[in-house]
Amino acid sequence: MGERILEMENITVQFPGVLALDGVHFEAYRGEVNVLLGENGAGKSTIMKVLAGVNTGYTGTVRYKGEEIVCKSIHEQMGRGISIIFQETNLLGNLTVAENIFLGAYCTRKGGGVDWKRMNAGARRLLDSIGSDIPERAPVSSLSVGQAQMVEIAKALRTQADILIMDEPTSALTEKEVEGLFHIIAQLKAAGVAIVYITHRLKEILEIGDRLTVLRDGKSIKSLPVKGLTVDDMVELMVGRDVSEQFPRIPCTPGGAVLEVRGLTRAGVLHEVSFEARAGEIVCFYGLMGAGRTELMRAIFGADKYDGGQVLVDGKPVPARGCRAAKDAGIALLTEDRKRQGLILGDAVGRNIALTNLGGVMNRFGLSAKKEAAVCGALAQSVRVKTPSLRQPVGLLSGGNQQKVVIAKWLNTASRVVIFDEPTRGIDVGAKVEIYKIMNELKRQGKAVVMVSSELVEAIGMCDRMYVMHDGRITAQFDSPEGLTEEAIMKAAVATA
Amino acid sequence: MKDKLKTSRALHFDQLPILLALAALCVVMSVLSGDFLSQYNVVNILQQTTINATLAIGMTFVIITGGIDLSVGSILAFSGIFLGMMLKGGVPAPLAIVLCLLIGCACGLLNGALVAYAKLPPFIVTLGMLSIARGLALIIAGGKNNSTFSAGFRALGTYRIGGVLPIQVVFVIILYLAAHYVLRFRKAGRYLYAIGGNEEATRLSGVNVRRYVAAAYAACGLAAAFASVILTAKLNSAQPSAGDGFELNAVAAAVIGGASLSGGCGSASGTLLGALIMSVLANGLTLLNVSSYAQQVVIGAVIILAVLLDVVRKRKS
Numbered sequence: 001m002g003e004r005i006l007e008m009e010n011i012t013v014q015f016p017g018v019l020a021l022d023g024v025h026f027e028a029y030r031g032e033v034n035v036l037l038g039e040n041g042a043g044k045s046t047i048m049k050v051l052a053g054v055n056t057g058y059t060g061t062v063r064y065k066g067e068e069i070v071c072k073s074i075h076e077q078m079g080r081g082i083s084i085i086f087q088e089t090n091l092l093g094n095l096t097v098a099e100n101i102f103l104g105a106y107c108t109r110k111g112g113g114v115d116w117k118r119m120n121a122g123a124r125r126l127l128d129s130i131g132s133d134i135p136e137r138a139p140v141s142s143l144s145v146g147q148a149q150m151v152e153i154a155k156a157l158r159t160q161a162d163i164l165i166m167d168e169p170t171s172a173l174t175e176k177e178v179e180g181l182f183h184i185i186a187q188l189k190a191a192g193v194a195i196v197y198i199t200h201r202l203k204e205i206l207e208i209g210d211r212l213t214v215l216r217d218g219k220s221i222k223s224l225p226v227k228g229l230t231v232d233d234m235v236e237l238m239v240g241r242d243v244s245e246q247f248p249r250i251p252c253t254p255g256g257a258v259l260e261v262r263g264l265t266r267a268g269v270l271h272e273v274s275f276e277a278r279a280g281e282i283v284c285f286y287g288l289m290g291a292g293r294t295e296l297m298r299a300i301f302g303a304d305k306y307d308g309g310q311v312l313v314d315g316k317p318v319p320a321r322g323c324r325a326a327k328d329a330g331i332a333l334l335t336e337d338r339k340r341q342g343l344i345l346g347d348a349v350g351r352n353i354a355l356t357n358l359g360g361v362m363n364r365f366g367l368s369a370k371k372e373a374a375v376c377g378a379l380a381q382s383v384r385v386k387t388p389s390l391r392q393p394v395g396l397l398s399g400g401n402q403q404k405v406v407i408a409k410w411l412n413t414a415s416r417v418v419i420f421d422e423p424t425r426g427i428d429v430g431a432k433v434e435i436y437k438i439m440n441e442l443k444r445q446g447k448a449v450v451m452v453s454s455e456l457v458e459a460i461g462m463c464d465r466m467y468v469m470h471d472g473r474i475t476a477q478f479d480s481p482e483g484l485t486e487e488a489i490m491k492a493a494v495a496t497a
Numbered sequence: 498m499k500d501k502l503k504t505s506r507a508l509h510f511d512q513l514p515i516l517l518a519l520a521a522l523c524v525v526m527s528v529l530s531g532d533f534l535s536q537y538n539v540v541n542i543l544q545q546t547t548i549n550a551t552l553a554i555g556m557t558f559v560i561i562t563g564g565i566d567l568s569v570g571s572i573l574a575f576s577g578i579f580l581g582m583m584l585k586g587g588v589p590a591p592l593a594i595v596l597c598l599l600i601g602c603a604c605g606l607l608n609g610a611l612v613a614y615a616k617l618p619p620f621i622v623t624l625g626m627l628s629i630a631r632g633l634a635l636i637i638a639g640g641k642n643n644s645t646f647s648a649g650f651r652a653l654g655t656y657r658i659g660g661v662l663p664i665q666v667v668f669v670i671i672l673y674l675a676a677h678y679v680l681r682f683r684k685a686g687r688y689l690y691a692i693g694g695n696e697e698a699t700r701l702s703g704v705n706v707r708r709y710v711a712a713a714y715a716a717c718g719l720a721a722a723f724a725s726v727i728l729t730a731k732l733n734s735a736q737p738s739a740g741d742g743f744e745l746n747a748v749a750a751a752v753i754g755g756a757s758l759s760g761g762c763g764s765a766s767g768t769l770l771g772a773l774i775m776s777v778l779a780n781g782l783t784l785l786n787v788s789s790y791a792q793q794v795v796i797g798a799v800i801i802l803a804v805l806l807d808v809v810r811k812r813k814s
Contacts, residue, residue, distance in 0.1 A: 327703030366682030
């Protein structure tokens, strides 16, 4: 075991309405790959953002090289030797590779001019050291995703890193590039760098991991050596928890297929996806981040174009002409990002609800304030939106109430299929249960309900049937909630790429 | 408590601060200058407001969607030149007016199509149109002005109801009533606000966003052509240099009236008040013998002040 370089103790992070980290403990050792494992939303990225100085609103102690430090800014942390490679690359496309690597620390000559020669040479040295032949003068926009990742790594290594955090570095890489990355990791280990590695790919952990820390719901569950573990062990560590939350499931007597999706394909995103949702059932889509679930729902709703396949509602093909056609065909999509895609935050509650069906609040002279108040008021009450008035700007409501406004807005249409994309993300437990109840009500009314969820417990707790996606494909289908195990679902979700 | 989910409409008039500002301005001006409240001067102010008010209402539609139209002054000139040529060429006045309005509308529609369908920035598209329409106006006119039209046509710009109220003021009032109706009581109006508030969310609500954005620019072009009809009749002349720089006054009127360039707010009543504030200010300063150079400084300051007050007010609430 190498020297313990980092100890994070009792780290707590509170986001509005959510306890993102709850007294987490994490250690990292020199010359080891310290793996962080956990479900979506378990807090992996959050704790690393604390360490990297990105997320400064935390409590707890961080001991680094034996001294207590406060993580205040990314710049300061880099100076200390703590570098992070983000999940999404943070490069500036118009600048060259060398400029990106030296961003914030350009080599300068006396008088302040940029010393291009020295900077380009420095970039070359760094790229060579990780075995990359990317030209240092190329603009980043001309690189592939994998190459951009290599630039990120070179950037992180510019300052002598003692701790290098990699947040899902392989998610966008080809197999060959992954191999190259592992080679670099081995080199860095040999040089005594402590690597913190976040991934969903369990096989990778067996390949390169030395030490495993498992997070679940913002708490640290266990820390143990990787040696001797199996994929099954890790899955169990990730999900094995007591199902204390209650899900108000109601019995399901499904009717005929309402939504049929046949061979939906979008190049590089969705591959021949086919499924159906019947009247009076809740169909869940589980998968890890980037599995293509949101993309699938957006394609069905006409928000994104697709290259092949067909969507049918009640046996009738839905023309691929955009959201308007999908809405008219009876599809409703409650997007995952309600602030940016679901609501007009500056607009009043009532106006937001009315937007999907203005025809319903008109009399023969035009929009009728009276009718609008009646219709929207009734809808808002039916989903129990808590708001001082319908005139209240929706941006001032809590997350749960905003979500209810989104639901009310779609209850305002004659929808046959209601798609909920992550309906309970970022809202408190009480509001979650209310949203489940609304879903049940829709189920009782004979609508087909489709729910995308990244929370396993929720998906299992609410679904009548489940599809699991990975890499733009449906990798498993479970036709009954009976005997559904988290292990089986997780296995389908992490199907090796 | 849940029973109280009603829209409380009592005493809700967003434009009250602007109305008060206009009233205060009138009071100050009438104290400073005895001529300000004379019938002659008041009518004069109204008449001076008509062109800017017409352009500004079209601009308001565009600004509500979060866009801007810099080409209205040029479209005014371009459609005006056409109008002048048609009248001179013996086309009956009613037909010439309709064709003129169609030309303005088409220019606006082209703007709108490029913004909505080709996804170009409104600033760039309409800046291009500013130059194109002005250039075309100059080419077609060949450097000459078309003037002296029939008395019937001139009456559109000169006739006074009861010998007092200029008829173009009535036109503008009708135009504003129509705009108010569309913005407040038609689907299209509601969609424009929604698009300005959050275009993506509006699209995902199943609204054909592109069509409505294009329509807003078309309406703006139409308003510019309407202004050209009034101006041509009033001046008894169609000039290729007409409307130069008018676009900025139109933006200013909308913004003083509470429209935000980031979209989602603005109103017909606000814009009308904004246009009136600008002409009252210009008129009052002229009565006070303030030079037109200094007037520019004052009007610029008022624009900034109006938006500053609005921002402060919104931040507080």
